[in-house]
Amino acid sequence: MATSPGKTKTLDESLTDGLDTDLQARVAQQSTNQWVLVGQRIKKNRIATLAFYYVLLNILIAILFPVVIAYAPNSRQPGLDRRFGGGSSNFPNLKYPGGTDVLGLDTFSRGLAGAQTSMLVGVLSTTISLLIGVTVGLYAGYYQGKVEEIAMRITDLFLAVPFLIIALILLSMINRGQAGALNGLDHVQIITILIGIFGWAGLARLVTANVKQVSSFEYIDAVRIMGASDKRIMFIHILPNTLAPVIVIGAIFIAGGILSEAGLAFLGFGDPVNTISWGIQVNLSRTELQSHKEQALIPGFAIFFLVLGVNLFGDAIRDALDPKLKE
């Protein structure tokens, strides 16, 4: 404070100041935090920002759609309303903004409710995959030896079994009431769980490789010498350093989950009235394709844009995490 008695202090002067330096160093340290940097880089990327807001819009719709819609997604009422714009397969009009589908259900409300299903399946299945995959990867990569061997054999099995087939078998068994304890679950729940369970294997391999690499670093030895427990080393010192690729893969998984759900719904196993999904809407529209193209195109492009948004955002995170690629 004693130096220059002038107007405003320059940066150099404030750096010489004892207390201020400390604060500034801390601020500087905070602003170079990797995640802040990543956030800044994503903000600079216009397409990624747009994609982010689009996904956010979908999430908002998924939460708030009951406020907007006039008819419940599985209400039979619009189908009975033939004289006033309803009925089965009608074009969009003011009363029914999305028209009605073959079964006489309001396409608009089903479209909005479909966002909820898609987001839920995408996010929940990814959470399941990440939980299992990261845990298995951590333990396998940290303990190595026999644990790793066993874990890798199990992932081999899961990677070799085709997801689509098992999912289809299970769904059709449930439709026929053949699945025993699983009969109580509905379609969306089964699909979510299946996508989650079949997604973790590849992730576990990646995490294992990363954990193996990280746990050979010296600072892990240092922490161990200081007497940290295995759990603490794994979850506090190794996990954060392997998280970056996991987040990118998470975004890809969400997109993949949404696509898988739509695909399975499109194949048309299950109850088309009470299960609400964009895929089912596209499937129902197939018989009306000649006269009602919008019935296929609206939900189809809803899936497409949502997945595109998630993918673009994922790409942006990947680029932001790995500035080498950007040059």
Next chain:
Amino acid sequence: MFIAISLFTFVAINLIGNPVELATARVQFAKDTVQATLLRQYGLTDSQGREIPVWKRYLNWIYDFIHGDMGQSYEKFPSEVTDNLGNFLWETLKMQVLALVLAFTISVVIGILAAYFHKTPADSIISAVALLGLSMPIFVSGILAIIIFTGTGLQWFPAAGAHSLPQLLVADGCLDCARPPDVIWDAEVSTNWTDPAWWSMFVNVWWIYSKDSVRHIVLPVATLTFATMATFARLTRSTMLEIMRQDYILAARANGLSEYTIVRKHALKNVLLPLVTFLGLSIGGLLIGAPITETVFSFPGLGNYFLASLVVLDVPIIMALTMIITLMILFSNLAADIAYTYLDPRIAL
């Protein structure tokens, strides 16, 4: 691994459904004696009519499977599962192999181009197309293709099926087309093989049938290619970007090699390495590969057949298909590993 997977398949299917119950429900209206015979032929009961325990059924099943006997279909009885599958195998393979080869070639070329012309409009366009292919569900692109190119739009291609009905071909002016060429061949080749007129008729029919078949296959193959291409092209592009930054490319440039030689001789082989692994995975999925595409285009392939047998829960067919596909994936992964050693001498098995 084989045992693990067969066990997994068998246990999964027997846990989530009960084949004995299903088969019994299916034959319950037959006479008691017939019922007993049927159940025995399905391999569910022994000659005394007692139910065979599950573990023994598994052993029998795996023994038969290794010897090429996949049992009898529930739905179309009596018919061998192998015969049923054989009917659909050709159509599926035709479509899938074509799509995979096309996707692989195109994506390697455009992936390399995109990486070579990094940060130019060409790169942006290729990346955008790849991202579209990755994000668009296959049924949406299929339905778009149907809307644009078939009867509702440009009328270039038929919307469904793998062949036209013979009657339609006859109505188009090919009077001999009432029977498909293979039927004509089987029936008449032994008697008429010296007759040039017969040969010209046969070639004509065969030609018209092939043209028809190609016309039907264009849209499914295009749709599948578009979807498969995306992943391949993105992988190629990122690998190529990394390779072009390597020192040996710089060294090749410094030696004054032409750009074409650098890409063709020095970069291409290294780009192919990660692609081979991925190709192995795709080949494994060839047989089932595209139930969604086949549904969209009502294509009579294995995927569609699998869905149909799922609807009626034709357990032997489901088990056989699952097992075959899983094995395919295993073997193609193995093949990819072997191909690796040829492409990359640094790796030894």
